[in-house]
Each structure stands twice: as C-alpha cells, then as structure tokens.
Amino acid sequence: MQKPELIKDGKRLDGRDFEELRPLKIVAGIIKNATGSAYLEWGNNKVLAAVYGPKEVLPKHLADPEKAIVKCRYAMAPFSSLEEHGRAGPNRRATEISKVTKEVFENLIMLEKFPSTEIDIFIEILQSDGGTRSAGITAAGVALADSGIPIRDIPFAVAGGKIGDKLAIDFNKIEDNYSDADIPIAISPNLDRVLLLQMDGKMTKEEFSRYLDMVERVSKQIISAQKNALLEKYKVNG
Amino acid sequence: MVEIVLPGSKITSGIIKADGTYIENDSTYASVVGIFDEEKRHFIPLEGLWYPKEGDRVVGTIVTRRISAYVVDLNSPYKGIIMTKFEHSRLEEGDIIEATVREFKEFDDAMVVVLTRPKRLFGGVLLNIKPTKVPRVIGKGNTMIDQITQATKCSIIVGLNGTVWLKGGDINLATEAIKTIELQAHVSGLTDKIKNMLEKKGK
Amino acid sequence: MQIKVSKEYLTELLSRQERVDQRGFFDYRSISIKTNTIPNAEGSASVYIGNTYVLAGVKLDVGTPMPDKPDEGVLVTSAELLPLASVEYEEGPPSPEAVEFARVVDRGIRAAEVIDTESLFIEENKVWNVYLDIYVLNYDGNLFDAGxxxxxxxxxxxxxxxxxxxxxxxxxxxxxxxxxxIVASTTFAKIGNAILLDPTGLEESFMNARLTIATDDEYIHAMQKGLAGYFTRQEIEKLIDTSFEKSKMLRSLISKAVSGD
Structure with a gap:
C-alpha cells in the first residue's frame, strides 16, 4: 500500500500538534476481584490492567526463595482493531511485549519483600489505536499502586518518533504504521530511570536527544492522569 | 499539613522509618499510597499487605489436613500451618479458626506462617479487608470495634491479616460499618460518623 | 472487601428465605448494559450484573459457508475467562467451563434466530462470518445471563x-x-433445597446444581442443567414460568440500551 500523507498544513492527520498527546483518562480499582486494577482510555485505545498477588507460585519449582517472581500477560482482544477479527492466543509480538513489560515492573516492585511468591500483571487491550504497549504500562503502573504492593515508583510510558523530518509524540495507529522512526519508552520519573526502550526506523543522535526532551515535556500530563486516578479513590462524598 | 502521597514520591528529606516507605540518598520515599502528617512526621500507609510477625492474632480457614500439619488459608500469599504434634484441637477442612503467629519461616521449600493456639470459630461470616485498615477497624483502645459490637450485638474477631469473623446479631449492619471504615480510613472524624450510622440504621 | 460465609450461616439464612446480599430469591442484582463500548468492533456491549462484568465484541469477515447451509452466514462464538477476571482463571486453551459458557450463549442466540443468517449470503461459496467474542472481565457469578x-x-x-x-x-x-x-437467559442455582435466581460468585461456590433457561415471549430456546445436583420436574416447570417473566424484564433492558445507541 502507498504511504499516506501523515502531515497536512503543519498538523497531524487527527489535527494534533507534534507535541500534543491524545486525551488520556485513567480510573483505578475497576476490577473488583483483583488486588489492584486500572482502566485507561488514551485516544482510541482502551486498556484494562489488573494485578493479582503476591500469591503462591505455580508451578512450585519456579519459586525464588530470595524474592517474588513477576508474570506478565499482554494480550489484544480479537475485536480490538478496526481491521479483521484477530486470532486468539499468544503471538510473537504479544510474547515480546509481555516480556519487556514484565522487566519494567521487575525493576520497580520491591520483590525482596515477598520471597517465594508470584505477582501477576495482566494487560488486556480491548481497543487498539497505536501505542498499546505504552498504554498498558501506564495503566499497569496505576494498577500496582492501587494494589498496595510496594513499588519504588509509578512508571509511565509513551510512544512516538519521527514523521518525515518532524519529531512527534504519542503516535496513533496510522502514524505507528508509516512513521520513519518509532520509539516506545517507559520511564520511572522520580528515579529518572529508563526501563523500556525500543526503536525501529531511522534517526540521528541529535534527533533522538530532542525526542527525549519532548518525552520529558509531555510526561507531566501522563503522570498527572495517573495521580488523578489514584487520588480519586480517596475522595469521600458527605 | 496532612496529604496523600503516592508510590515513588519523596515524603521528606531525612529518614523516617515506617511501613510502606523506603530510603534513598538520605531521603524517605513512599512505596505505597499513604498519608503523611508533616507536623508529626508520621506516615500511615493506606494500601499495603500483611507481613506476618510473631504474636500477630489472625483469622483463617483450614484448607487441608496433612499427616503432621493443618494448612490454613490466611488471605495472604503465605499459607499458615498448625503442627498437629503440638496442638490437640481436632480440625477439619473448611473450619474457621483464630490463632497466633509463632514464627514466619522457610519450610518444605516455601515460606510458611507457623500458627499456635488455634481456636475454632463456629459458623458466621468472614470478611477480607485490606490489612492496612485493621487498626482503624479496631480503633484507639478498641473504641471503634466496641461501638460496632454494642450496636449490632455481633461477635467480632479482627485478624491482623485482614480477615474479620462475625457471628450473631445484625451482621449486615456490622458488615456495612466495616466496609465504610475500609473505604474511609483516611477520613478524620470517622468514629463519630460510624456512630451516627449505627444509631440511624440500628434496630 | 470480600465476603465469605460458612455453610452453617448460609443454610440458616436460606432457611429464613434470606440471601447474603439481602435480595429476594428471584431478584436480579442491578444490571447495566452499555452498547458500542468498543467502537473499533462492528458491534459491542458491556454488561454489569452486580460485580460480574462482561464485554461482548462482534467482528464480521468474509468466509465460506457451512456445507449443510450453503446460503447462510456463520456465527462463531467464543468465550474467554480472562486471567484478569479472577484468581481462579488461568491462561491457556479454553477450559471446559469457558467452552460450555460459549456454547450455551451461542445456542440461545441461534435458536431464537437473533441473526438473520440468510442476509449474510454474498455469493456462491462466499458469506459473512460473524465472530462473537465474550470477554469476562470480572467474575462474580452468573456469567451465562451476563454473557x-x-x-x-x-x-x-x-x-x-x-x-x-x-x-x-x-x-x-x-x-x-x-x-x-431477541432472547435472554435466566440462571438459577440450587443450594440445598433453595433455588436462587442470578447467583453471585459466593453462592455459586455452594451450589450443587445450576439451570439456565433462555426464552423470548413465546418460546424456550435453550436450556442447560449443570453440576452434579438435580432439579425435580416440578421445580423445572416452575422455573420456566419464572424465566418467561424475568426474560421480559431483561429483554426490555436490552431494547432500552439498544435504542440509545
């Protein structure tokens, strides 16, 4: 298929500026059975994240006597995209995303406090429109804070990169498909640690550095959506 | 000033030792959602899990009976065990018990909570609440739990693991009161609020 | 907060004609139906029955007809008991429970002819396939009716x-x-001798038999008895009457939700 024009009259196809996020809304505590949970809408993405545990390790031989182990499932609903019905079950893409997401949280959860246990993180993409792994991590960060499992920080994530010679943040699906460079990144803001970084495309070092500045500038909005979701829980009427 | 702090936020420069915090570069950070009272330099976690400690009074359910031990579900990642050798109570699967933590140790490749002095609780209802809310449900000098017991005529035993046993009296009202405390543990004047609720809805 | 009850307490409650959540034996919990919650799907709806939370998504793709019905489209129903919905659910191929759940829902929809399958014919050997995926997002009993x-x-x-x-x-x-x-199903749980409509997860953990009846104004379209316990003929006949009555209420909730879309 021919590459569509992604920029018109200095704006992106959905009318956004290059440094403008899609609307982001997060609600904590939506899945009653879970230890912690969050529902996130970011543009057209709709994501549920839930945390269970710490709990008994199954199968038992995976248990680590020094610390808790983390399991992570990232999965897309078969009805989540605007295209054809998706095949059910894990695929290579979902397996990789599950792995790198797990590694983000292994860094932040105080695993040493719960030896010989397991913590499960589930991320279900109910509707997808680009940047779902970032949306999943941003939601799972809130779910973990909601759970009471001790964590060093709440991570946020966002994906963006380069369209033509322009840098842009928070790619939607079509930008994701046809961009010249695509960089999902997850950061622990208080500790200033990069916990997930992936990239494909073409970018100079200088562009990458400017991209990181852009991430830092928009991060405040993502972090504040996460905070609002958590604080909302403690508002009492009457 | 009292404010809600989120995991990863710096609570204060300097070191405060409290559950739900960690120290980095001589500053104290929150690892769970909690309230920080700046004047008293006091951090109270609002979310959090139960860490078994010797002497903790807990409530649980017998899951299975093995040859040398009963296995107890404590609403925790760790199973409780009662060594049959030392304890003479006859217990069965499904029985609800109250017991005291003797130690928390590695046993048979897993961490277990060794329990002692089990007492069977007959019938009733179990509520699992967040363990961080247990002190609020009990109240200073038992004030909160006493007023619920008086108003509802319910027998109530609160386990530090977050499991609460209720029997007799107005269980629905007692449950509602405990649920309200769990949701509003961070709100001041809660004892009076619960008192009003119990008076209004009590029979 | 989670509530667990002892068998003694539950038996005593039921003998007084009471339920743990203070409902009548033949009352539903509060129900909410929202349509088009996943606009990317061709059709979607989210349903809460109490704390039970399910989402159904519909996609249509071009496919081939079944050999015995060459001029009709095909409905493919699946259910996922997502591990995020309960500690009891695990990842992996569909469990027997998930398969039964999908098949019971599918049967009611087929039998009541919710879809006009002949309208899905495109040309010889080419029809629309309707993929119906039911996602369980939080389990608290009575998945069949919510689904x-x-x-x-x-x-x-x-x-x-x-x-x-x-x-x-x-x-x-x-x-x-x-x-x-339009069809709606009604599910009953039998605990001891008590029969309850719309069982919660807690009640389901004590039930010895389950009966699902899917009806519209005129007909019973699907039934499924589950678990090792039993129902008597008299009980079943009475539950069919109740089902017709409750189905009317459920179908009016669907109509309301659908007309707002």
Whole structure:
C-alpha cells in the first residue's frame, strides 16, 4: 500500500500538534476481584490492567526463595482493531511485549519483600489505536499502586518518533504504521530511570536527544492522569 | 499539613522509618499510597499487605489436613500451618479458626506462617479487608470495634491479616460499618460518623 | 472487601428465605448494559450484573459457508475467562467451563434466530462470518445471563460492513446487521433445597446444581442443567414460568440500551 500523507498544513492527520498527546483518562480499582486494577482510555485505545498477588507460585519449582517472581500477560482482544477479527492466543509480538513489560515492573516492585511468591500483571487491550504497549504500562503502573504492593515508583510510558523530518509524540495507529522512526519508552520519573526502550526506523543522535526532551515535556500530563486516578479513590462524598 | 502521597514520591528529606516507605540518598520515599502528617512526621500507609510477625492474632480457614500439619488459608500469599504434634484441637477442612503467629519461616521449600493456639470459630461470616485498615477497624483502645459490637450485638474477631469473623446479631449492619471504615480510613472524624450510622440504621 | 460465609450461616439464612446480599430469591442484582463500548468492533456491549462484568465484541469477515447451509452466514462464538477476571482463571486453551459458557450463549442466540443468517449470503461459496467474542472481565457469578445480555445487545447494534471489490469497508455510514429475535437467559442455582435466581460468585461456590433457561415471549430456546445436583420436574416447570417473566424484564433492558445507541 502507498504511504499516506501523515502531515497536512503543519498538523497531524487527527489535527494534533507534534507535541500534543491524545486525551488520556485513567480510573483505578475497576476490577473488583483483583488486588489492584486500572482502566485507561488514551485516544482510541482502551486498556484494562489488573494485578493479582503476591500469591503462591505455580508451578512450585519456579519459586525464588530470595524474592517474588513477576508474570506478565499482554494480550489484544480479537475485536480490538478496526481491521479483521484477530486470532486468539499468544503471538510473537504479544510474547515480546509481555516480556519487556514484565522487566519494567521487575525493576520497580520491591520483590525482596515477598520471597517465594508470584505477582501477576495482566494487560488486556480491548481497543487498539497505536501505542498499546505504552498504554498498558501506564495503566499497569496505576494498577500496582492501587494494589498496595510496594513499588519504588509509578512508571509511565509513551510512544512516538519521527514523521518525515518532524519529531512527534504519542503516535496513533496510522502514524505507528508509516512513521520513519518509532520509539516506545517507559520511564520511572522520580528515579529518572529508563526501563523500556525500543526503536525501529531511522534517526540521528541529535534527533533522538530532542525526542527525549519532548518525552520529558509531555510526561507531566501522563503522570498527572495517573495521580488523578489514584487520588480519586480517596475522595469521600458527605 | 496532612496529604496523600503516592508510590515513588519523596515524603521528606531525612529518614523516617515506617511501613510502606523506603530510603534513598538520605531521603524517605513512599512505596505505597499513604498519608503523611508533616507536623508529626508520621506516615500511615493506606494500601499495603500483611507481613506476618510473631504474636500477630489472625483469622483463617483450614484448607487441608496433612499427616503432621493443618494448612490454613490466611488471605495472604503465605499459607499458615498448625503442627498437629503440638496442638490437640481436632480440625477439619473448611473450619474457621483464630490463632497466633509463632514464627514466619522457610519450610518444605516455601515460606510458611507457623500458627499456635488455634481456636475454632463456629459458623458466621468472614470478611477480607485490606490489612492496612485493621487498626482503624479496631480503633484507639478498641473504641471503634466496641461501638460496632454494642450496636449490632455481633461477635467480632479482627485478624491482623485482614480477615474479620462475625457471628450473631445484625451482621449486615456490622458488615456495612466495616466496609465504610475500609473505604474511609483516611477520613478524620470517622468514629463519630460510624456512630451516627449505627444509631440511624440500628434496630 | 470480600465476603465469605460458612455453610452453617448460609443454610440458616436460606432457611429464613434470606440471601447474603439481602435480595429476594428471584431478584436480579442491578444490571447495566452499555452498547458500542468498543467502537473499533462492528458491534459491542458491556454488561454489569452486580460485580460480574462482561464485554461482548462482534467482528464480521468474509468466509465460506457451512456445507449443510450453503446460503447462510456463520456465527462463531467464543468465550474467554480472562486471567484478569479472577484468581481462579488461568491462561491457556479454553477450559471446559469457558467452552460450555460459549456454547450455551451461542445456542440461545441461534435458536431464537437473533441473526438473520440468510442476509449474510454474498455469493456462491462466499458469506459473512460473524465472530462473537465474550470477554469476562470480572467474575462474580452468573456469567451465562451476563454473557447472553452482552452478546444480544452487541449483535443488535452491529454495523454491517460492505464489500468494495475484495476490500471490506467497516467505517462510515453502514446499515445494521439484520436481526430477527431477541432472547435472554435466566440462571438459577440450587443450594440445598433453595433455588436462587442470578447467583453471585459466593453462592455459586455452594451450589450443587445450576439451570439456565433462555426464552423470548413465546418460546424456550435453550436450556442447560449443570453440576452434579438435580432439579425435580416440578421445580423445572416452575422455573420456566419464572424465566418467561424475568426474560421480559431483561429483554426490555436490552431494547432500552439498544435504542440509545
């Protein structure tokens, strides 16, 4: 298929500026059975994240006597995209995303406090429109804070990169498909640690550095959506 | 000033030792959602899990009976065990018990909570609440739990693991009161609020 | 907060004609139905029954008909008991429970002819396949009724894609999928001798038998008895009457949700 024009009259196809996020809304505590949970809408993405545990390790031989182990499932609903019905079950893409997401949280959860246990993180993409792994991590960060499992920080994530010679943040699906460079990144803001970084495309070092500045500038909005979701829980009427 | 702090936020420069915090570069950070009272330099976690400690009074359910031990579900990642050798109570699967933590140790490749002095609780209802809310449900000098017991005529035993046993009296009202405390543990004047609720809805 | 009850307490409550959540034996918990919650799907609906939370999504793709029905489209129903919905659910191939759940919902929808399958014929050996996926997001009992409500509401609001050559057009001004019937299922749990409509997860953990009856105004369209316990003939006949009565209420909730879409 021919590459569509992604920029018109200095704006992106959905009318956004290059440094403008899609609307982001997060609600904590939506899945009653879970230890912690969050529902996130970011543009057209709709994501549920839930945390269970710490709990008994199954199968038992995976248990680590020094610390808790983390399991992570990232999965897309078969009805989540605007295209054809998706095949059910894990695929290579979902397996990789599950792995790198797990590694983000292994860094932040105080695993040493719960030896010989397991913590499960589930991320279900109910509707997808680009940047779902970032949306999943941003939601799972809130779910973990909601759970009471001790964590060093709440991570946020966002994906963006380069369209033509322009840098842009928070790619939607079509930008994701046809961009010249695509960089999902997850950061622990208080500790200033990069916990997930992936990239494909073409970018100079200088562009990458400017991209990181852009991430830092928009991060405040993502972090504040996460905070609002958590604080909302403690508002009492009457 | 009292404010809600989120995991990863710096609570204060300097070191405060409290559950739900960690120290980095001589500053104290929150690892769970909690309230920080700046004047008293006091951090109270609002979310959090139960860490078994010797002497903790807990409530649980017998899951299975093995040859040398009963296995107890404590609403925790760790199973409780009662060594049959030392304890003479006859217990069965499904029985609800109250017991005291003797130690928390590695046993048979897993961490277990060794329990002692089990007492069977007959019938009733179990509520699992967040363990961080247990002190609020009990109240200073038992004030909160006493007023619920008086108003509802319910027998109530609160386990530090977050499991609460209720029997007799107005269980629905007692449950509602405990649920309200769990949701509003961070709100001041809660004892009076619960008192009003119990008076209004009590029979 | 989670509540667990001892067998003694539950038996005593039921003998006084009371339930743990203070409902009547034949009352539903509060029900909410929202349609088009996943706009990317051709049809979708989210349903809460109490704390039970399910989502149904519908996609249509071009496929081949079944050999015995060459001029009708095909309905493919699946259910996922997502590990995020309960500690009891695990990842992996569908469990027997998930398969039974999907098949019972599917049967009611087929038998009541919710979809006009003949309208899905495109040309010889080419029909629309309707993929109905039921996602359980939080389990607190009575999945069958929640799943049926979500599925029917999603199907009734499904947009019918159209073909431009080989390309499937899924957006823009599209007509609705042609539907005929509306069905709702009602599920009863038997605990001891007590029979309860719309069991919670807690009640289901004590039930010894389960009966699901899917009806519309005139007909019973599907039934499924589950678990090792039993129902007597008298009980079943009485529950069918109750089912007709409750189904009317459920179907009016669907109609309300669908008309707002």
């Amino acid at each position: 049926t409500l979500a599925s029917v509401a999603a199907l009734l609001t499904t947009r019918m894609p159209r073909l431009e050559g080989e390309q499937v057009i899924r957006t823009g001004d599209l007509p609705r999928l042609k539907t005929k019937g």
